Amino acid sequence: MEQLLKRAQECAQALEKQDEVLIVSHVDADGLASAAIIGCALERIEKGYEIKIVKKLDPSVFHEVSSAEAVIFTDLGSGSLDLMDDLGPLCVIADHHQPAGSSDTALHLNPHLFGFNGATDLSGAGATYLIARALGQNAQLSDLAVVGAVGDLQHVREGRLCGVNRLILDEAEKHSIVAVEKDLQAFGKQTRPIHKLLEYSSNPYIPGFTGNSEQILGFLTSLNVKLQEEGKWKKWIDLSSVERRTIVSALIQRCLAQGMPPEITQSLIGEVYTLLKEERGTALRDASEYSTLLNATARYGFEKIGVAVCMGDRESSYRKANELLLMHRENLVRGLNYVKQTGVTTLSNLQYFHAGDNILETIVGIIAGMCKNLDGVNRHLPIIGLANCDEGVKASARGTATLVKRRLNLARAMSDAANTVGGVGGGHDIAAGATIPEGTEIEFLKQLDQLVGLQLS
Numbered sequence: 001m002e003q004l005l006k007r008a009q010e011c012a013q014a015l016e017k018q019d020e021v022l023i024v025s026h027v028d029a030d031g032l033a034s035a036a037i038i039g040c041a042l043e044r045i046e047k048g049y050e051i052k053i054v055k056k057l058d059p060s061v062f063h064e065v066s067s068a069e070a071v072i073f074t075d076l077g078s079g080s081l082d083l084m085d086d087l088g089p090l091c092v093i094a095d096h097h098q099p100a101g102s103s104d105t106a107l108h109l110n111p112h113l114f115g116f117n118g119a120t121d122l123s124g125a126g127a128t129y130l131i132a133r134a135l136g137q138n139a140q141l142s143d144l145a146v147v148g149a150v151g152d153l154q155h156v157r158e159g160r161l162c163g164v165n166r167l168i169l170d171e172a173e174k175h176s177i178v179a180v181e182k183d184l185q186a187f188g189k190q191t192r193p194i195h196k197l198l199e200y201s202s203n204p205y206i207p208g209f210t211g212n213s214e215q216i217l218g219f220l221t222s223l224n225v226k227l228q229e230e231g232k233w234k235k236w237i238d239l240s241s242v243e244r245r246t247i248v249s250a251l252i253q254r255c256l257a258q259g260m261p262p263e264i265t266q267s268l269i270g271e272v273y274t275l276l277k278e279e280r281g282t283a284l285r286d287a288s289e290y291s292t293l294l295n296a297t298a299r300y301g302f303e304k305i306g307v308a309v310c311m312g313d314r315e316s317s318y319r320k321a322n323e324l325l326l327m328h329r330e331n332l333v334r335g336l337n338y339v340k341q342t343g344v345t346t347l348s349n350l351q352y353f354h355a356g357d358n359i360l361e362t363i364v365g366i367i368a369g370m371c372k373n374l375d376g377v378n379r380h381l382p383i384i385g386l387a388n389c390d391e392g393v394k395a396s397a398r399g400t401a402t403l404v405k406r407r408l409n410l411a412r413a414m415s416d417a418a419n420t421v422g423g424v425g426g427g428h429d430i431a432a433g434a435t436i437p438e439g440t441e442i443e444f445l446k447q448l449d450q451l452v453g454l455q456l457s
Contacts, residue, residue: 001073001164001167003431004109004130004164005130007096007108008130008133008159009105009134010107011092011094011107011109011134012070012134012135014070014090014107014439015042015047015070015092016045016135017048018090019047019069020048020049020067021042021047021050021069022049022052022065022068022070022072022089023035023042023049023050023051023071023072023074023077024052024053024057024061024065024071024072024074025051025052025054025056025073025074025075025124026053026054026055026074026075026076026124027054027055027298027299027303027362027365028054028151028152029072029077029147029151029152029294029298029306030054030075030148030151030152030297031075031124031298032053032294032297032298032303032306032307032394033145033147033151033291033294033308033310034075034124034125034127034128035051035053035073035074035310036095036146036307036310036311037125037138037144037145037310039051039311040070040092040141041131041132041136041138041395044080044135044136045135045282046310049278051062051307052305053298053304053307056075056076056435057073057076057080062083062087064240066088066089069090070089070090071089071090071091071092072091072092072094072131073091073092073093073094074092074094074095074124074127074128075096075123075124075128075148076094076097076098076112076124077093078093078095078096078098078099078112078413079097079098079100080100080101080115080168081099081100081102081103081106081108082101082103083101084103084106085106085121086101089105089372090107091103091105091106091125092106092109092352093107093109093110094104094110094124094127094128094130094131095108095109095110095118095124095127096110096111096118096119096122096124096152097110097124097327097411097427097428098118098412098426098428099113099428100415100426108125111127111164115430116163116164117163118406119154119429119430119431120154120157120158120162120163120165121154121162121165121180122149122308123145123148123149123154123203124148124151124152125144125145125147125151126148126149126164128148129141129144129168129270130164130168133171135141139171139174139177140175140177140277142168142171142172143167143172143177143275143277143287145168145172146161146165146168146169146178146273146275146311147275147287147290147291147294148167148289148291150273150288150290151290151291151292151295153369154265154345155271156401157401157404157430158268159266159267159270159271161273169273170356171264174248177275177276177277178273178274178275178276178287179273179274179276180272180273180274181271181272181389182245182270182271182272183268183269183270183271183272184236184251184268184269184272185267185268185270186198186199186245187288187289187292188200188236189235189237189272189289190235190236190237190280190281190282190283190285190286190289191235191283191289192236192249193227193234194233194234194235194239195211195213195216195217195220196233196253197229197236197299198210198216199212199216206251206254206255206268207240207255207259208254208258209254210344217294219254220247220292221320222328223246223247223250224251225239225243225246225247227241230416235281237280240324248269249424251268251352252269255268255333255401266294272287272288273286273287273288274287278290281451282316283322283325284309292328293306293309293321293322293324293325294306294309294310295322296322296324296325296327296328296329297324298362299360299362299363300327300328300362301315302321305317305320305324307365309321327332328363331360331363332363332367332370335355335358335359335360335363335364336370336371336374337369338358339353339355339371339385343376344383347373347449348376348447348452348453349382349452349456350381350383350384350397350445350448350449350452351381351383351384351454352383352384352403352445353368353376353383353386354383354386354441355367355383355386355387356374356387356388357387357388359385359387361387361389364385364386364387364394364396364445365385365396365431365433367385367454368383368384368396368397368398369398370381371385371447372398372400379400380402380451381403382397382398382399382400382403383397383398384396384397384445384448386397386441389435391439392435392436392440393435393436393437393438393440394433394434394435394443395414395425395433395434395435395441396426396431396432396438397414397433397434397448398410398430398431399430399431400430401430403456404429404430406435406455407455407456408430408452409429410427410428410430410431410457411425411426411427411428411429411432412429412451412455413448413451413455414432414433414434414448415432415434416447416451417434417451418434418444420443421436421443421444421447422437422440422442423435423440423444
C-alpha cells in the first residue's frame, strides 16, 4: 500500500508541472468516473485539460495523443505499455487491467504492480482518485471512485468493496460522502416500486420471482407489507427497517426451499453504498444505479453527457442521461430475451452465444453477465457473448469467483486466443473482452476453450 500511494504521489507531482493535460479514458462507467475525477482535480489547481473517451487504444488515438503536452490514460493504458515510449508527451497511466508489455518512460499506477488484484481491489476510478487525492484536498471526489468500483462490479465477489477500494470507502464515510450498510443486493432500491425491484432481479436470479410480477405481489401481500401509500407504489427506501428485514428473511427462506445453493442465496445480501450528496429517490443516490446511468450514456455514444453528470451537471445533461437510461434498460431486456429464446452453445470448458446484429456490441458484455443466472446456463462454466462490430466481432467473457479460485484467468485466455486469429484482447481474470476478425469466431472459440480447459485443470 505504501508503495502504491508513493507512485500516486509521483504521478501527481508530474501532472502539477504541466499547464495542459489530455485525459484519455475508457468508455464505461469506471472510465467516465475516472475522467471526471482527474478533470475536477486538475480544474481545482487551475490546470487546463481536455477529455477524450475511447473504446480502446488504437493507432488513431495514439496519433492524436502524440501532439499533447501531457496525457493521462485512465481506466486503460496498461495493455499498451510497449507503445508508450514512442509517444513523446509525458505519459501517466491510472489503470487496473492486467499489464502487458513494458515502458521505460510512462508513470504507471496499477494495483497489479503492487500486489493487489485489479478485478477486486482497485478500479480505474480508484487508481485515478489516488492521484487526485495526492493533488490536493479532493475527498469530495471519493464518491465517484466508489461509483467506478461498483460499476466495474468490484464488490460482487465478496459482497463488499475490498483492498484499496476500502481505503477510499473509509475516507468517503469519514467525510459523510458515502453511507455503507448491509442490505438487499437488488438494483433499483432508490427508484423502483418494491415488486418491480424483485421482478427485475437478475443477480442473483430469484427462482419463481425474477420476471414474475404476479408471484411477487402474492408473496409481499402474504407478509402484510403495505405496498402503496396514498395511491403511490412504495419503493425499497420507503420501507421501515423491520419491513425490510421481514422481506429479506422470507426471501432467503424461499430461495433455500427452491433449492438455490446457500452460497448464492447469501449473495442476496451485501453492502450497498448511498451517495449522501445526491437527492434521495434519484438514480444518483445509489452507487449501483449511478454506474448504470453512466453506462447508459457511454454505450450509446453520449459519453460526454455522463462525464458532465459526474462533474456536477444536474440540469440538461442529467435529463438526457435519464432518457438514455430508459433506452438502455429496454435494450438490456431485449438482449436478455434474445439469449433466452436462442439459448447458449456449450463446449467442453465454456459456453457462448453469438448475437450477430441482435445485440449491440457495446452491451453484449453486460448481457453475458446477466445471463449467468438464466435457465439453461451453466454457472460452472464461463460464458462468452459475441456480437458484430465495426472492427469485426466483439467477444465479452464473464466468469465467477469460484472459477477464478480454480485459476481461471479470462484476460490471459482471451488475449492469447484472440492473438491466434489476428485479434486483440485483455481485461481481468473474472471478466475480459476481445475484438476478432469476422469469420474467425469458430477458431477463436476452439482456442479459447482449450486455454480455459488448461487453466481449470
